[in-house]
Amino acid sequence: MVKRKSHKGNYCPSARSLDVIGDWWSLLIVRDAFDGLTRFGEFQKSLGIAKNILASRLRTLTERGILEAVPADGGARQEYRLTPMGRDLFPVMVALRQFGERHLFAPGEKHSRLVERATGKDVRIGIHTEDGRPIGPDEALIIKIADTDSP
Amino acid sequence: MVKRKSHKGNYCPSARSLDVIGDWWSLLIVRDAFDGLTRFGEFQKSLGIAKNILASRLRTLTERGILEAVPADGGARQEYRLTPMGRDLFPVMVALRQFGERHLFAPGEKHSRLVERATGKDVRIGIHTEDGRPIGPDEALIIKIADTDSP
């Protein structure tokens, strides 16, 4: 491929996010981390991912501050835990989940659910303005950064 | 690569979503579509993506119901527009954007913004229970589907 492109320099925050977690496996690893998995073997079993790919992903997620590797059992083995930055991916997970639930399951087909621990109630996502009014895609607008080099 | 794995059969809705839009380019194409781009050349210029890859992505996004291709100018050329299903990816875009804004820009570094068209106010995302209470990752829990084949 002549090296996969990066979106790092992009001034769109979504693009930069995809640069960090936009590959085939990273967000699934993060999802499992939200679900409490911490060990190499747990992720590998849960995802059915090749071990070399998993090792590579855990390494880059750690380098990028999404996960942190803490020594386990006082030995050489690691436990991988979400950092505060990693936990800030929660809305991304919920948004993906909600989209999938709505469009990617046959009617009546079962799927896992994300619920409030205390009450068992479904978790939802909402888009709104900073003063709290709900807003849809058609009322929103992307403002690109001003080109400060213009006359 | 012995063919990239698919998450299609997975019972996690997030995994299925990633199966549909989880590659390196699809969500950026969707972002540009939200921003009003419709033509092959517009996407190509905006993203700097190779033309063959773009053609391939537009095809699969269309096959999967995220985009629809409508003939433009009454000729053979196409316009690519978001379907209602595609517009339901809006929360995903907003969530990615919010994460990127928070963690992937240096202090003071400029980035594009997503605002309400009418007021110019920032668009935010919120996670809450079905009865409206805000909720964080630690109060949430994934419930896996019951294994109906168990005794």
Next chain:
DNA sequence: ATCAATTGGTTTTAACATGAAACCAAACTT
């Protein structure tokens, strides 16, 4: 109408990433 340029792709090619399996060292079990 004719010729040139633009648009919207497809094909080809080289580099690179992925997945599977084999391999290996350290830690844990017995």
Next chain:
DNA sequence: AAGTTTGGTTTCATGTTAAAACCAATTGAT
């Protein structure tokens, strides 16, 4: 102490990507 489990790394075949060349159909200029 020997075997097993855990947590990887290495090797290899194949898939996927990026870039560039190519091409047909419109569109624009003369």
